[in-house]
Amino acid sequence: MSVLNRVIGGPPRPGNRLTVARLGATASWDLTEVWELSGRVAARLLGLGVRPGDRIGILAANSLEWVLLDLAALRIKAVTAGFDPGKFDATGAELVARYGLTLLFTDQDETADRVHPIASLRELPPYERELPTSVWELGEAPALKFTSGSSGPAKSLLASAGSIDSSLAAVQDMFAHGPGDDLFVFLPLSLLQQRYWVYSALAFGHDVTISTYEAAFAALRTARPTVVMGVPGFFESARAHLEATAARTGASLAExxxxTFGDRIRYLWTxxxxxxxxxxxxxTDAGLPIFEGYGLNETCIVTKNHPGAHRPGSVGRVLPGKExxxxxxxxxxxxSEHPVATRYEHARPGDADLMFRPGxxxxxxxxxxxxEDGYLFVHGRAxxxxxxxxGKKIVVRPIEERLKASPVIEDCVLTNPSQRQLVAIVSPAAQQVDTxxxxxxxxxxxxxxxRDEQIAKAVLxxxxTVANGLLSSQFKPRRKQIEARYRRLVIDPEEGIRA
Known part of the structure; x- marks a missing residue:
């Protein structure tokens, strides 16, 4: 049985828990209770007229209801479309029309046709009829997911069950999650990969704790997870905290x-x-081994470092089913043996041709x-x-990494408006700038x-951040926006800090 069908095929064994930790509140449920509650939600969806293939939108912060809606959709073969509230500013009615949603559940204060408050799922009676038996075929798509890249409007694609299943199986082979593990997830559940860890808990028998980005550090202290999933920006912030605290208190980084992370960490994922x-x-030096991987929304996980196969500087070996x-x-x-998709559902003309190729x-x-050993090294964007x-071609990422190695620089983007010299647009690490x-x-x-690779000056x-439009939702610098916003400083010969 595939991993995904194992998730929806029947209730899990008792003894493992889902915990939702938000600022000021923590609640926990046995996974068997989560399963039973998802059945009530599935019955509610059927009663509202949802049928296999229909799209259920969720525009809400991480919560138990988010998890229940997603599992309920899986159980009746509906398609989950997750919307990050920080990324989509359209009204519920606009999202329903734009993405062909049958229903949208939200924690936003609005009412419209086919738009329901997600809080309405908190008190549902037990379902009285048998739910249909569902099986996901590998080529069918349980999720509509979105990818904006570093510029342009959000693109969407339908993610295949085969891609989800193969990724879950490959990760389980590498990391062997099981009893005693608690996977800590704080990125939005609108990101499909974050929901993988809920599926993993149900399929392989471990705990999962769901939080939010804002509550992550506070929740870590009480959750005591064994695995923390995070983007590099999160771990940059955590490193700054570790080093500042160690310097102030005299404690070691390990202490x-x-x-900060608790005493049960098995590894960190980024x-x-x-x-x-x-x-x-x-x-790693502090006793928290961290493993980097590589993938896109269009490919899912492609490579991953893991215990027993880890090469610093690389993003790991290629996973089974990927080439x-x-x-x-x-x-x-x-x-991919099981491609995520072969086209976009929503995109600008020509975007799909740039990404998806024959075969x-x-x-x-x-x-x-x-x-020579099959480890992948990524040098930057083409x-x-x-x-x-x-005529000299400069790959900017390695040079940016050299500059970001300084503790006074949080992030930077290289540009060259004159085509003669490189200029760094620098985001300082502190409000008080030390030029x-x-x-x-x-x-x-x-x-x-x-000489051609050297940085002539930096402008501040x-x-x-995501809020000011200079980082993508995946916390990657949005180069075009950054260059446009600071072009006047970049080209002004009187502006900037010089080496």
């Missing part, structure tokens, strides 16, 4: 790490964006190489290569670089 090598080393092909331009292409191949747009007027230390960071970053920007 502060236990105080991906979705490039991770700072110094941050990865910091956590990485490096084309003549050095761009990573991925072929089930996805052109990622990332530059990289495979070493469209983030800067071409100087002398002398930033100049020193420029000198350090330039050490050992070819506000902190890059």
């Amino acid at each position: 502060v790490a236990v105080e 991906g979705s964006a490039p991770a700072n090598p110094d941050t990865l080393r910091c956590f 990485v092909l490096i084309d003549a331009d050095g761009v990573i292409n991925v072929r 089930g191949i996805v052109r990622t747009g990332d530059l990289g190489h495979l070493d 469209d983030d290569v800067i071409v100087l007027e002398n 002398d230390r930033i100049a020193a960071a420029l000198r350090q970053a330039n050490t050992g670089l070819d 920007a506000e902190r890059f």
